[in-house]
Amino acid sequence: MNIKKKILFLVTQSEFGGAQRFIYRLITGLDAKRYDISVAAGPEGNDADGLLFNLKNEGFKLFPLKFLKRRINPVVDFLGMVEIYGLIKKEKPDIVFLCSTKAGILGSLAASLAGTRKTIYRIGGWTFNDPWPDWKKNLYLWLEKKTAKFKDIIINNAESDKIQAIKLGIKPKNKIVTIYNGIDVGNLNFLPKKEAVRGLISKSKIKVSAQLENPNAKLIGTIANFYPAKGLTYLIEAANLLKNADVKFILIGEGQERKNLENLIKNYRLENVLLLGAIPESYRYLKALDIFVLPSTKEGFPWTVIEAMAAEIPVVATKVGAIPEILATAENSEESGILIEPREPYQIVEAIDLLLKNQELMNLLVSRAEKKVKEKFNLKKMVKEYEDLFFID
16 A cells, blocks of 8 residues: 655745745645645735635645744744644654745754654745845845755755855755746646736726727736835836837736835836736736736746746846746857846846847747747656655655
8 A cells, every 4th residue: 555645835925926836836736646735834925815725625734824924033933933843743744845935944943853754945046135134134044054954955946046055055964956847838728818908907906998908009017026026116117218108017916015116106107007916827817918027136936937938928037046047048048038137127128129129039039938848847847856856765
């Protein structure tokens, strides 16, 4: 009789960002006959759009945690570690699988105290690369170094992050590896362009009908949590610089930067920039766009880039995290999209202008990108690479 491998997945927030999307896609892609899966997440974002809500009908054991929170607070963080320790002792998983920084730090300590046989840490971009004050960056780097010894395996989803970790001395017990994110292109269910535009109009909280339904409009957009590291202020600055009345900018997402973005739009008196808010399954609306732009100042491996590639939308994105590994090769720096420097709104404008004036280039990038996603960034490949780690002693 085959005994199922018991795995507890732990993530700091339930809010559906990159780590949550990774967990959802990995565990729903695993063979249910081989695994007994539990998922625990902190209270932030634990609503109808969150990870735990989206998993409630998938047959997994779900554990909402009270004290696991993103913001640093010594008292709450200690209670969070105690809470995680209690859950591990109760569930007795074969593997504790940690996603995101705070879960990785507290979860590895709790797993070590609880005597967990294997602890895996998957990090989608080091927090000490975020635009924090120096004291905060140094604190997180110190914590990553100190807790690495409690982790058997560390997984980066960008080779650049793996190389950085090794140089900085962040070393787990056994190994540090790179596994790229993967998607199931055949099951993404993109809406056709006209239907996607109408869908955005219907789901938007603001009146955008006239702007989006204009047959001459060129829609430039992004899907991102409104966090400082996403560099969305630079996209708005680019909108201010681009002198083309037919170009409209769409930002889909929500988060702490909303007020800053709203103020920037107001100060520039921009009528061509629309903050549409968070939209469930937002990737389905990608075909509404003519160009996808991700202006991040820090990234791990952004799902939205490979989703845009799969949707056959030309991509403009910054040279951070895994993005150069996704879009470029050593032979051709712009193989599957246009790479730009972070914090450079003029380069965003130049890239958009270049693509809008060159349909042949757009078609070439789209063709290369779609092929690359299917071959290199597919879900089956990702799942297999994780399963190989699950069964290594």
